[in-house]
Amino acid sequence: MEVTSYLNWNPVLADPTGQRQAKPRTLGKTMVMDKGLGPNAFQDMLSIGSSHLDMIKLGFGTSPLYPQHVLKSKINLAKENGICIYPGGTFLEVAITQNAVDSYFDMIVALGFNGVEISNGTIEFNRKFRNELIMRGLDEGLEVITEYGKKGWGSAIELEELIETVLLDTEFGASLVTIEARESGMGVGIFDHQGKCKDEEVGQVLAAVSGQQLLWEAPLKSQQVHLISMLGSDIHLGNISPDELIALEALRRGLRSDTLSLGTRKE
Numbered sequence: 001m002e003v004t005s006y007l008n009w010n011p012v013l014a015d016p017t018g019q020r021q022a023k024p025r026t027l028g029k030t031m032v033m034d035k036g037l038g039p040n041a042f043q044d045m046l047s048i049g050s051s052h053l054d055m056i057k058l059g060f061g062t063s064p065l066y067p068q069h070v071l072k073s074k075i076n077l078a079k080e081n082g083i084c085i086y087p088g089g090t091f092l093e094v095a096i097t098q099n100a101v102d103s104y105f106d107m108i109v110a111l112g113f114n115g116v117e118i119s120n121g122t123i124e125f126n127r128k129f130r131n132e133l134i135m136r137g138l139d140e141g142l143e144v145i146t147e148y149g150k151k152g153w154g155s156a157i158e159l160e161e162l163i164e165t166v167l168l169d170t171e172f173g174a175s176l177v178t179i180e181a182r183e184s185g186m187g188v189g190i191f192d193h194q195g196k197c198k199d200e201e202v203g204q205v206l207a208a209v210s211g212q213q214l215l216w217e218a219p220l221k222s223q224q225v226h227l228i229s230m231l232g233s234d235i236h237l238g239n240i241s242p243d244e245l246i247a248l249e250a251l252r253r254g255l256r257s258d259t260l261s262l263g264t265r266k267e
């Protein structure tokens with residue numbers, strides 16, 4: 001007998017917040033950044049946490065460094081588990097600098113990726129080219145995730161630019177716009193040099209665009225707690241370390257001291 005079947009408060013135990021959607025969910029998506037998990041670790045992550053995992057980014061240009069059969073099997077496994085899997089935006093930026101955009105799309109489609117990230121965190125390109133990249137991704141049948149923000153230390157959000165980017169990217173068909181925070185979560189975008197969140201800027205962004213369109217990169221636990229406490233469990237969060245997947249879900253559901261008040265029922 002399953003333990004949960006004789007706990008008559010099981011639904012409460014599973015989700016004290018009573019808010020979490022099942023997959024495929026439209027709210028509260030979690031994106032893990034995989035920087036080179038082996039096949040067993042990848043399988044382990046999915047077997048314990050695939051119901052809490054919506055997107056996997058194979059960080060930067062790690063994917064061409066795999067033995068190809070391992071890469072393909074990770075991609076297939078992710079898709080079998082209802083997960084959008086895509087290479088890091090930097091990999092496309094490398095292809096752009098090498099004039100190899102067509103080959104890039106041919107390659108990721110042939111490998112079986114079902115998503116693509118379009119970013120200009122390191123290089124520059126204009127709006128017209130960004131639109132063309134979004135449309136190319138859609139034409140290839142890929143889910144298109146874009147990104148706003150530069151990777152340089154101290155780079156900040158330009159509010160008007162961000163708003164315009166989110167509005168145009170989603171109008172052209174991007175499913176989500178990632179807000180850059182890098183792997184460190186410090187000194188970039190909405191996070192200051194210590195990794196503390198600039199709440200006022202977050203508020204200004206959300207006054208102008210829907211939070212449902214944004215995927216906040218928030219690699220540090222303190223940032224995940226802060227954003228969930230401020231904006232709720234149903235925000236999209238990314239750049240989560242594979243070994244923090246379940247712990248993040250516990251935060252979202254109020255199953256951890258830091259967010260326990262989220263699940264407090266008002267009798």
Ligand SMILES: O=C(O)[C@H](CS(=O)(=O)O)OP(=O)(O)O
Pocket residue numbers: 057058059060061087088089090091117119121147151178180181182183184217239
């Ligand atoms: O995978 C990438 O290219 C980067 C990695 S990190 O977030 O800068 O650590 O992700 P991106 O989503 O392109 O910013």
